[in-house]
Amino acid sequence: MTTPERPAKPAKPTTELTVTSTERLGPAMLRLRFAGDLAAFEGVDDTDRYVKLLFTPDGSPDLSTMADGERSSVRSYTVLELDVAAGTLAIDFALHGSGFAMRWARDVQPGATITVQGPGSGYSPDPTADWHLLVGDDAALPAVRQALAVLPPDAQGYAVLLVGSRAEELPLPAPAGVEVRWSHRDGGAGLADAVRELPWREGRVDVFVHGEAQAVMQEIRPYLRERGVDPRGASISGYWKRGLVDEEFRKWKRELAAAEAS
Structure with a gap:
């Protein structure tokens, strides 16, 4: 008897976001604000909701340069200041290490775009906990x-x-x-x-x-x-x-x- 395979989870939707502003919060934290069509975020209220930023394997946000069959590299970040109706959100980037998501955020200028996948989530505080x-x-x-x-x-x-x-x-x-x-x-x-x-x-x-x-x-x-x-x-x-x-x-x-x- 064979065990039936579980159906694959449907892929999360992708959204193109445009950087609208950058704000240095401290010596090691940078906040980027974005605009885009955020209909996929409607009703996602968990406090740990996140998106996956999509890059090419060499760290470029321009996915059009990828070869057929090549998989994008993803970096997950928490979504802040979400306003679905206004189509805006923010993401904080810790400025440690040398990862290409951090480098992209550090150097990006308003008007640049990036594709994200999501949202995902899974946690909100339990108000009945002691x-x-x-x-x-x-x-x-x-x-x-x-x-x-x-x-x-x-x-x-x-x-x-x-x-x-x-x-x-x-x-x-x-x-x-x-x-x-x-x-x-x-x-x-x-x-x-x-x-x-x-x-x-x-x-x-x-x-x-x-x-x-x-x-x-x-x-x-x-x-x-x-x-x-x-x-x-x-x-x-x-x-x-x-x-x-x-x-x-x-x-x-x-x-x-x-x-x-x-």
Whole structure:
């Protein structure tokens, strides 16, 4: 008896966006604003909604230069300031490393276009939770920001962020009962250590932990299991992995998932 194959998931729609402005938020964060037809985003309200920016394998946004059958390279980014009716959104780019999405964002000028695929999403804070644990590094900061923005005024918990230095901290509004803690790589801090140092609260916790995969998947996730958190009911995932480009990182994630399933 053969097992029937699962039907392939339909491809996400693609949209051409035009850069309308650029804004430097700090020494290591840049916000680009875009305009386009955002009908595909209607009703997508999760706070971690994202799009995949499409590039050629050598990092150009001009997909017309690709050969037949050649696959584009994708880079995923959280969507901010979404206004479907106005056809506008924003994306924050962390200015670390040397990836071609970062280089493109750093050098791009208003009027330039790029094709994106999406949106995708999967998380919004649970308003019935007793408290919230939001954890991330530079890459996850936009999603954490959006989660904090929709928490009720009486929400309790922690937001733990890792950035390069104190100068890279950005304003992060949060309910009075949610303590925002910053850690800094230039001081030798790690995301997992910052989470372990938190006084653990009573009650049911709603968890969002995203960032560098080694810290998230192999350090923080096991610790949360020890604390009684079921990862199946939490949003825990690596956004990137130190030393790997996105294509290598996705392969690493597949191998990790296969090893954990065996």
